[in-house]
Amino acid sequence: MPRMFWNIAIIVVLLLGGVFIAGTRVQPDAGVVASAPTAPSRVASDPAPLPDHPAPNFALADLDGRIVELNDLRGQVTLINVWATWCPPCRAEMPAIQSVYEQYRDQGFTVLAVNTHEDPDVVTAFMDQHALTFPALLDQDGAVSQTYRASVMPSSFFVDRQGVIRAVYKGPMSRGVIAGTVEQLVQEGE
Amino acid sequence: MYPLIQLGPLNLSSGGVFILLALLLWNWLLSRLATRNATDLSDQVDRLFLAMLAGAIVGGRLWYGIFNWDLYGANLVLFLALRIGDLAWPGALLGGLLAGYLWSLRRGVDFAPLADIVALTLPLPQALASIGMLLSGEAFGAPTNLPWGVPLFGALRHPTQIYVALAALLTLVVLTLLQHRATTTGRSLPPGTLLATYLGLNGLAMLLIEALRADSLLTVGGVRVAQATGLAMMIGTLLWARQNTSPAATPEHSSA
Numbered sequence: 001m002p003r004m005f006w007n008i009a010i011i012v013v014l015l016l017g018g019v020f021i022a023g024t025r026v027q028p029d030a031g032v033v034a035s036a037p038t039a040p041s042r043v044a045s046d047p048a049p050l051p052d053h054p055a056p057n058f059a060l061a062d063l064d065g066r067i068v069e070l071n072d073l074r075g076q077v078t079l080i081n082v083w084a085t086w087c088p089p090c091r092a093e094m095p096a097i098q099s100v101y102e103q104y105r106d107q108g109f110t111v112l113a114v115n116t117h118e119d120p121d122v123v124t125a126f127m128d129q130h131a132l133t134f135p136a137l138l139d140q141d142g143a144v145s146q147t148y149r150a151s152v153m154p155s156s157f158f159v160d161r162q163g164v165i166r167a168v169y170k171g172p173m174s175r176g177v178i179a180g181t182v183e184q185l186v187q188e189g190e
Numbered sequence: 191m192y193p194l195i196q197l198g199p200l201n202l203s204s205g206g207v208f209i210l211l212a213l214l215l216w217n218w219l220l221s222r223l224a225t226r227n228a229t230d231l232s233d234q235v236d237r238l239f240l241a242m243l244a245g246a247i248v249g250g251r252l253w254y255g256i257f258n259w260d261l262y263g264a265n266l267v268l269f270l271a272l273r274i275g276d277l278a279w280p281g282a283l284l285g286g287l288l289a290g291y292l293w294s295l296r297r298g299v300d301f302a303p304l305a306d307i308v309a310l311t312l313p314l315p316q317a318l319a320s321i322g323m324l325l326s327g328e329a330f331g332a333p334t335n336l337p338w339g340v341p342l343f344g345a346l347r348h349p350t351q352i353y354v355a356l357a358a359l360l361t362l363v364v365l366t367l368l369q370h371r372a373t374t375t376g377r378s379l380p381p382g383t384l385l386a387t388y389l390g391l392n393g394l395a396m397l398l399i400e401a402l403r404a405d406s407l408l409t410v411g412g413v414r415v416a417q418a419t420g421l422a423m424m425i426g427t428l429l430w431a432r433q434n435t436s437p438a439a440t441p442e443h444s445s446a
Contacts, residue, residue, distance in 0.1 A: 006432030010425060017397055017421035024401035026412040088205075088328045092405060095258070129268070172405065 026174075049148040051168055055080070055159045058144045060114065060137035063124050068112065068137055071163065077109045077185040079178070080157040082139075082150035084116050085126045089172035090154040094130055096175035100182055101134045107186045108161070112137055116145045116153070160185050208322020209277075212315035213243070219311040227307055234297070238304070241293040242286040249285015250277030257407035257415050278407065279316075280396065280419045287385075302381035309388035310369070313362035317355035324351035332404045348402040357395035361388060380434045386427045393423030 047056040055078075059069040070078070081097060083090035101111050111134035115123045120138055127136050139145055148157065152170040158181050160166050167181050217239050224235035254276050255262035255269050262268050268276070290308060294301040323329045324340070331348030333339075339346030365384050372379045397420035400406055406414040 003432055006428055006435075010428045010432070013424055013428060014421070017417075017424065020397065020401070021413055021417045021421065024417070025414065026406065026408055088326065089330070089405065129271070 049150075049157060049165065049168065051165055053165055054163050055157060055165045056147050058147065060139055060144060062135045062137055063120060063127065068135060070112070070159075073110060073112075073159075074163050075108065075161050077104075077161060077182060078159040079109070079111045079182070080114060080148070080159060081111060082114045082116060082145045082148060082153060082155045084118055084153060085122055087153045091126075091130075093154060093172045093174075093178075094132055096173070096178055098130075098132050098134065099175065100178045103179070104182050104186055109182050109186050110134065114139045114144050114148075116150075117142055158182070158185060160188060205322045205326030205328050208325065209319050212319040212322070215318060216311055216315040219314065220308070223307045223310055227303075238290060238293055242290045242308070245289020245292075246282040246286035247277070249288070250279070250282030252285070253278040253281020254407075257409065280416055283312075283392070300381070302385075305382055306379075306384035309385040310362075310365055312388060313358040313365070317358040320351045320354040320358070324349060328405075329354075330404055331402045334402075347404065350399055350403050353399045353402070354395065357391070357399065361391040361395070364391060382430065382434070386430045386434075389423045390427030393420040393427065396420030397424070 045054070047054045049056060055070060057069065057071045059067050062068050070080075079097065081090075081093075083094075085091065097111055097113075101109065113132075113134060113136040115136055116139050118138075118140075123136050123138065126132075137144075145155075148155065154172060156167075156169040156173055156178075157165050158167040166185060169177070217236075220239055221232075221235055224238075225232040251269060257278065258276075287305070287308075290304070291301050294304055320329075329351055331350035331353075334346060334348045336348070338349065340349045341347075365387060368379065368384060368387060396416045400414050400416040400420065403414075403416075406416060409415050409418070
């Protein structure tokens with residue numbers, strides 16, 4: 001096989017491969033996906049785990065045993081993330097949630113990481129190991145994940161300052177999606 | 191999916207179990223093929239296995255940690271954490287091969303014929319480990335409307351793990367055919383041909399399948415790390431072929 005053949009093959013593969021890589025790269029998340037700011041009249045009145053519905057209230061213990069109630073967080077933008085330590089995509093998105101939390105915490109953003117059915121020691125160890133500083137709540141009987149119909153893990157609910165769910169994600173989110181949604185919601189009611 | 195296998199009081203992660211099964215299979219294949227093909231090395235193949243295994247673990251974890259730097263950079267102890275899931279295939283492949291190369295340098299044996307045996311042993315364990323990842327929901331694909339989408343995380347998704355397994359089996363077929371043709375025609379392949387072919391085909395599979403994954407490790411500009419690596423592996427194979435199939439090097443080897 002002449003050298004020329006291989007040289008041409010190398011150039012062709014480089015070109016085609018480069019074009020393919022560029023064409024299938026992961027685009028920075030364009031546009032914000034949260035539903036547009038809704039007039040108060042358009043918001044449904046019955047609490048439901050759906051966009052434009054008030055977020056169903058719950059009260060759960062955090063890892064220090066303190067009770068955290070969702071309705072007490074009115075006025076803050078809240079990400080409710082239903083997860084478990086054994087769920088790979090849940091683990092995968094935790095660093096992104098942590099970095100967005102650090103970025104927007106001072107503008108009134110908080111995270112409630114609702115852990116389903118796991119031992120507090122396991123959860124504590126996971127949070128420490130990954131240096132996650134947002135509150136993890138223990139949903140030991142699975143009541144909250146049931147109320148939120150979070151059959152898919154992870155499930156994420158973005159709640160605005162009025163306590164209304166504005167975006168729902170089933171499955172893992174990229175950092176761009178989290179940051180974009182939070183950015184829009186924290187700017188709304190400052 | 192089925193991330194956990196309950197065995198009495200034990201909760202085994204299915205991904206981890208399949209990786210261990212794949213390692214057992216790999217060890218068995220390696221001993222078998224080494225005994226059959228390279229008789230002078232059959233007694234040392236277990237040591238080669240351990241060296242390559244160590245290289246694969248170190249390489250796989252380094253790769254995973256470096257490209258998940260926001261997680262691993264914040265907590266360097268994670269590089270040593272006992273988590274089988276946190277390994278990346280390209281790092282494990284390259285790390286394992288590098289370790290095998292260094293091992294044969296130290297032993298003073300020729301790596302190329304050994305590497306051809308290794309290449310033949312890799313596809314089956316790779317396919318098995320990939321099926322394990324399907325069960326545990328790791329390395330999952332992007333949503334699709336195709337009829338063979340698998341339900342995972344609230345959407346029908348490309349079964350990228352099955353694509354990987356199929357690509358590995360196809361690769362094995364190609365390697366076996368190459369070897370078979372060499373034996374039947376009596377024209378031996380340049381040493382290293384099978385490994386080079388394996389790396390090139392694996393690179394092609396990485397380049398194509400990675401595009402359908404929803405959890406790719408990314409680098410600058412949103413480029414998927416595995417795709418860039420796959421392309422580099424393909425180029426490496428072509429460079430190797432240019433060097434080793436030129437008429438001067440192996441006059442008896444004609445068309446490829």
